[in-house]
Amino acid sequence: xxxLDTIVQGILLGGLYALFATxxxxxxxxxRLVNLAHGxxxxxxxxxxxxxxxxxxxxxxxxxxxxxxxxxxVGSRLQRPVLNRPLGRGTPPAVLVTFGLxxxxxxxxxxxxxxxxxxxxxxxxxxxxLHLGGGLAVGWFPLLTFAVAVLLLVGLQILIGRSAxxxxxxxxxxxxxxxxxxxxxxxxLYAVAMALSLAVVAIAGxxxxxxxxFTFSSGPDRLLFAFEAVIIGGLGSLWGTLVGGVxxxxxxxxxARVSPGWGVLTGPLVFLAVLLLRPSGLFAKSRRxx
Amino acid sequence: xxxxxVRELSAFYGDFQALFGISLDVTEGETxxxxxxxxxxxxxxxxxxxxxxxxxxxxVTFDGRPVGGRSSPALVDLGLVLVPEGRKIFxxxxxxxxxxxxxxxxxxxxxxxxxxxRLFPLLGERREQPGTNLSGGEQQMLAIGRGLMxxxxxxxxxxxxLGLAPLVxxxxxxxxxxxxxxxxxxxxxxxDVSQVLAVAQRVYCFRKGAVALEGAPAxxxxxxxxxxxxxx
Numbered sequence: 176x177x178x179l180d181t182i183v184q185g186i187l188l189g190g191l192y193a194l195f196a197t198x199x200x201x202x203x204x205x206x207r208l209v210n211l212a213h214g215x216x217x218x219x220x221x222x223x224x225x226x227x228x229x230x231x232x233x234x235x236x237x238x239x240x241x242x243x244x245x246x247x248x249v250g251s252r253l254q255r256p257v258l259n260r261p262l263g264r265g266t267p268p269a270v271l272v273t274f275g276l277x278x279x280x281x282x283x284x285x286x287x288x289x290x291x292x293x294x295x296x297x298x299x300x301x302x303x304x305l306h307l308g309g310g311l312a313v314g315w316f317p318l319l320t321f322a323v324a325v326l327l328l329v330g331l332q333i334l335i336g337r338s339a340x341x342x343x344x345x346x347x348x349x350x351x352x353x354x355x356x357x358x359x360x361x362x363x364l365y366a367v368a369m370a371l372s373l374a375v376v377a378i379a380g381x382x383x384x385x386x387x388x389f390t391f392s393s394g395p396d397r398l399l400f401a402f403e404a405v406i407i408g409g410l411g412s413l414w415g416t417l418v419g420g421v422x423x424x425x426x427x428x429x430x431a432r433v434s435p436g437w438g439v440l441t442g443p444l445v446f447l448a449v450l451l452l453r454p455s456g457l458f459a460k461s462r463r464x465x
Numbered sequence: 466x467x468x469x470x471v472r473e474l475s476a477f478y479g480d481f482q483a484l485f486g487i488s489l490d491v492t493e494g495e496t497x498x499x500x501x502x503x504x505x506x507x508x509x510x511x512x513x514x515x516x517x518x519x520x521x522x523x524x525v526t527f528d529g530r531p532v533g534g535r536s537s538p539a540l541v542d543l544g545l546v547l548v549p550e551g552r553k554i555f556x557x558x559x560x561x562x563x564x565x566x567x568x569x570x571x572x573x574x575x576x577x578x579x580x581x582x583r584l585f586p587l588l589g590e591r592r593e594q595p596g597t598n599l600s601g602g603e604q605q606m607l608a609i610g611r612g613l614m615x616x617x618x619x620x621x622x623x624x625x626x627l628g629l630a631p632l633v634x635x636x637x638x639x640x641x642x643x644x645x646x647x648x649x650x651x652x653x654x655x656x657d658v659s660q661v662l663a664v665a666q667r668v669y670c671f672r673k674g675a676v677a678l679e680g681a682p683a684x685x686x687x688x689x690x691x692x693x694x695x696x697x
Contacts, residue, residue, distance in 0.1 A: 339569065345557040346566045353553040356515055358541035358570040358615060 176310050178432070183313055185428035189404075189421030190321030191386065194379035195397050196404035196416045197327065198372030204411055205344045205368040206262055206351075208269050212276035214398030216373055217380030219280055220246050221389055224381045225293055235295035235385055243377045250373030254366040262365070263351070277394065284391035295384035320382050324420070327375060328413050335413075344368065403446040409456025418457060422449075468493040468619055468650050469514075469545075470526040474533075476506075476513045483509040485675045491619065496641075496651040498661040501671035502694060507654040508550050510671070511621045514652075515547035516540045528618070541570050544618030550627065550654075552608040554596040561592040563607055567614030574616025575647050581610040584640055602633035609640065619650045626657040638664055658690065672696050 195217060202208045210216075220242050227238040257276070261268035300319070304312040335341035343364050347354040351361050383389060383397065404423050408415025423442050430441025449457065469491040476484040484506050491497045499507050513520045516537035525533040527545055540546075546567075555563055564581055582589030585606040591599065596607055605625060612620055622641070626634040638660060645651060655661040661668065662682040670678040670693040678685065678693035691697070 339565070342558060342562050342566055343569060345562075346555045349555040349557050350553060352517065353549055353555070354566070355537045356517060356541075356547050356549055356553075357566050357611065358538045358546075359566070360536070360538045 180311055181428045181432045182425055183311070184317065185425030186421050187313065187317035187321045187424070188428060189417070189424030190317070190324035191379065191382055191420070192400050192404045192423050193324045193328065193417040193420030194320070194375060194382065195401035196408075196420055197324075197331065197413065198374075198376040198379075199398075199401045200405045200408075200410070200413065200416050201331070201375070202368055202372045203405070205348050206365045207266075207348075208258060208262065208365075209266060209273065210258075210372070211270060211273040211398065212280055212394075213273075213372075213376060213401060214396065215277045215280040215284075215394030216246065216249075217376045217383065217397050218389055218391065218394045219249075219284065220373075220377035220380035221295065221384035222284055222288055222293070222391075223377075224295055224384060225288070228295065235297045235381055236300075238295075239378060239381055242381060243374045246377035247370040247374040250369035250371075251366045254369040255362055258369060259362055259365060277398075281391050281394060288391060290390060290392075292388040292390045293384065294388045295381060297385050301385050316385065320386075323378065323382070324417065327378070328417055331371075331375075332413055340364075340367065400442070403442060406456055407446055407449045409459030412456070412458040415456060415458030466493050467491070467526075468528060469652070471514070472524055472526070474510075474513065474520060474524040476509055476518050476520055478509075478518075483674050484513065485673070487671075487674075487676055489669055489676065489679075491650060491652055493618075493650055494645075494648065495666045496645060496653065496664055498665035498668045499652070499654045499671055500656065500658050500661055500668060500690075500694065501677075503656070504673075505671040506674035507671055508623055509674075511547055511550075511623050511652075511654055514621060515545065517547075538570065541615050541617075542572060544572065544616065545621070546612045546615045546617035546619070547621040548608050548612040548623060550623040552601075552604045554599070554604050554607055554611075556595060556597040558596055559593050560588055560596050560599070560607060563596040563611050564588070564614050567611035568616075570615060572616045576613040576616050578614075581613055584613075584643055585610055602629050602637070605629065605633075605637055606640070609637070609644075613644065613649075617649055619652060620644065622651065622653045624654055624656065626655060626660060634660060658694070670694055 199210060199213045202210050223242050223245060224235050224238040227233050227241050228235055261272045301316045303315045305315055306312045335344055343359045347359060347361055347364055355361055404419035405416055407422050408419030422445060426441040426445040427438045431438030467490055471487055471489040474484055474487040487510060501507050512518050514525060516535055520533045522531050522533040527543055532540060564578055587603055588606055588610055599607060625637050641651060665682060667681055669676055670690060672693060678689060
C-alpha cells in the first residue's frame with residue numbers, strides 16, 4: 176500500500192511538472208525558441224501572487240485571476256522587442272537572449288523581494304486530503320493541480336487542433352516564410368504563443384508556491400524539470416508532455432521512498448535513460464526539427 | 466484599369482542585386498506572363514511584389530496605392546496573393562487545413578472551401594489527408610486553391626509546371642481559366658513558353674534581372690522571344 180501511495184503521489188506531482196513543461200513545449204513548437212527564462216517567469220508569477228495576496232488580501236488561488244493575465248501581457252509585450260530578434264538565426268542567439276532574461280529576472284526579484292524564501296498560503300486546502308480507504312490518501316491540492324494540468328492540455332489540444340490560431344501555429348511552425356505569404360503575421364502570432372506560454376507557467380508558479388517554498392533563485396530548477404518532462408514525452412506532443420511529467424514525478428517519489436536523498440537523483444536518471452533508449456522521446460511526432 | 470503598376474523596381478539579396486529597374490503593368494482582368502531562363506529574376510520579382518523582399522515604397526502601385534515595402538499580410542488584405550514556387554504545402558496540416566490557412570485574413574469574395582473543391586474535386590475527396598501526401602500535380606492544385614481562399618484580386622503564380630507532366634500542367638492551366646472567369650487577374654511566371662503564349666494576353670521576358678522583351682504573344686515571333694530569352 177505504501178508503494179501504491181508513492182506512485183499515486185508521483186503521478187499527481189507529474190501534473191505540476193506538466194504545467195511547467197507545457198509553455199516551454201509550446202514556444203519551442205511554434206517558433207523554435209528555447210526559453211531559458213521559463214522557470215524564472217514561473218517564480219516571477221509566484222512573487223506577483225505574493226504581492227497580490229499581501230496588498231489585496233486575496234487567496235493565492237484567486238490571485239490566479241489577476242496573475243495569469245498579467246503574465247500573459249508580459250509575454251506578449253516581451254515578444255516583439257526582445258524575443259523576436261534572435262528568431263531565425265539559429266539556437267545560440269535565442270539561448271543567449273533568454274539566458275540574459277533569466278539573470279535579469281532573478282536579480283530583479285532578489286532586489287525587490289530579498290533572498291528570503293516565501294510560500295503562498297491558500298488557507299487549508301494544501302494540507303486537506305481525500306481518504307480513499309485502505310490507508311491510502313491523496314491531497315486535495317495535488318489532485319487539483321493534476322486536474323488543472325489535464326484540463327489545460329485538453330484545452331490547448333483543441334485550440335491547436337481545431338482553431339484558426341492553432342492552424343496558424345502549426346503552419347508557422349512548418350514554414351514561417353510561407354505562412355507570412357498566406358497572410359499570417361508571424362510577429363503577432365509569436366506574441367500570442369508567448370502570452371499563452373507565460374499564462375500557463377503563471378499557473379504552474381502559483382501552484383508551486385502553494386506546494387513548497389520558493390526564493391528568487393528557484394527558477395532554474397523548475398526549468399530543468401520542465402525540460403526533462405518535454406524531452407521524455409517527446410517534442411511536439413502535448414500528451415507526451417503530461418506523460419513525461421508523470422514519469423518524472425513517479426521517478427522522484429519512488430526514489431525518495433527508497434532513500435530521501437535519491438529523489439533528486441532518480442528523475443534525471445530516468446531522463447538520461449530515455450535519452451539513451453529513445454532519444455526523440457516517447458511520443459515524438461515523426462517530423463523533422465531544425 | 467491598371468491594377469498593378471511596377472516602376473523601376475530593383476531588389477537585392479544582401480549585396481547581390483537580383484532585379485535591375487523592372488517596369489511592368491497588369492490591367493484588371495487580364496493574364497500576364499513573365500518568362501525567362503533560370504536565374505533571370507522571375508521568382509525574385511514575384512517575391513518582391515508579395516512583400517517577401519524589401520522594396521522601395523513608390524516602386525509598386527496596386528489599385529492606385531503605393532504598396533512597396535508593405536508586409537505580406539497587409540498585401541494579402543488588399544488582394545495581392547502569391548502561390549509560391551515549389552508549392553510549399555504545410556506538412557503538419559491536412560488538405561482542408563492548408564486551404565483554410567489561405568483564408569486566414571478572412572478577405573471576402575467568391576472563393577470558399579466548397580468552391581475550391583468544385584474547381585479541384587480531388588482536393589475535396591482527400592480533404593482530411595495530410596497535404597504533403599498528395600502527388601506533385603495535386604499539391605500544385607492545393608497551392609493554387611490555398612491562394613484562391615484568400616480571395617485575391619491579383620494572383621501571382623510561380624512556376625506552375627515545375628516538375629510536372631505536360632498533361633497535368635494543361636489541366637492546371639485549364640483551372641486557371643476558370644479562376645480568371647471569376648474575375649481574378651493573373652500574373653504567372655513560367656519557363657514553359659509555349660504553355661504561356663496560349664493563355665497570356667501579354668508576355669514579359671526577363672533576362673539577368675531586367676525586362677528584355679514585352680508584348681502580346683501574337684505580335685512576338687519565336688525568333689524574337691528566343692533572342693530575348695537566351696540573349697543571342
